[in-house]
Amino acid sequence: MSRYFMYGTNLQDTERMMMSVPNFLPRTKGMIIMGKKIIDEKEEFKRCVYCIQYTKGGCKMAHCPYLLDRADFGQVGYADFIKDSFWSSDDFYFKKRLRGLIRSFTGEWFLSTYHKDRYFYLTQGSALLEDTKKRNLALLYLLTANEQLWQRAKDHIYPNKIALSEIPLTGISTTCYALYQAAKTIANEKLYIKENELADKELIGGFTFKIIIQSFLIARYGDEIMSVKQ
Structure with a gap:
């Protein structure tokens, strides 16, 4: 089913244009002529100079x-x-750990089939x-990432x-507590887990770190972010 209400009518091209990103060229295939210059249609997303937020001094936005x-x-x-999302941090070890997360990313967003x-x-049809x-x-x-946390959370x-x-x-593991504190941070928009804690590999293991960072990305971008595989 098309995401366009006017699909198949003479208004579909107008609707497509109205739903496109402001000041970016329409999503079409082939070559695009800009003045006397011919560029590939993907060039608009390669170069920020075609974005409305871009000025001579660079991008005006703190985040794209x-x-x-x-x-x-x-x-x-x-x-x-x-x-x-995170590069504005001044914590050297936190950013070092983020670099490791980037290098190890394989395109998988879940820890296990049980988690998934x-x-x-x-999430299917949930109110x-x-x-x-x-x-x-x-x-x-x-809350679904860790078995112990899931058993405690599912009835709530x-x-x-x-x-x-x-x-x-009571009696919860360090891993579960870190996940819980990350959940509180997202739910209350108040910092319950700090960068220096996330940077500590002994306090927060690699898989837990990955889930926490990715949960922050989901909170910001929604589940569309999971389509990113590279």
């Missing part, structure tokens, strides 16, 4: 608002999303995604809310 669109064209990847199955079971969709997607991604995920405060924490 068009990364997902550029990823659709294969012009940006996992590393670009990591850098756009639980996540998609909860939780009607409001604050990105936030709740990120919370479900975190309701059709209309995720009750983090009701999840029992």
Whole structure:
């Protein structure tokens, strides 16, 4: 089914233009003529000079608002999303660990088939995604990642809310606690887990670090980010 309401009518081209990213060239195939210069249609997403946010002094935005669109064209990847979201950090060891995460990325967003199955079971047609969709997607991604945390959290995920405060924490492992603190950070938009803690490999293991960082990306970009495989 087309995502365009006017698909198949004489208004489909107009609707396509209205849904395109502002000031970027239309998504077409072949060559595009700009003045006297002929460029490949993907060039618009390779070069920021075609973006409305770009000035002679460079981009005006602290974070690129068009990364997902550029990823659709294969012009940006996992590393670009990591850098756009976290590279303003002054913590050397945190950024060093992010570099390692980028190098090790294989395109897989889940820790196991159990993680993936639980996540998609909860997100299919859920009323939780009607409001604050990105936030709740990120919370479900975190809470389904670890077996121990999942067993504690599953009875506190309701059709209309995720009750983090009701999840029992007594005797919980360090890994689960880190995931829980990341969930609280996303849910309350308040920092419950700090960069220096994320940078500590003894405190937070590699798989846990990966899930936490990727949950922040999901909270920001939504589940479309999972289509990024390179």
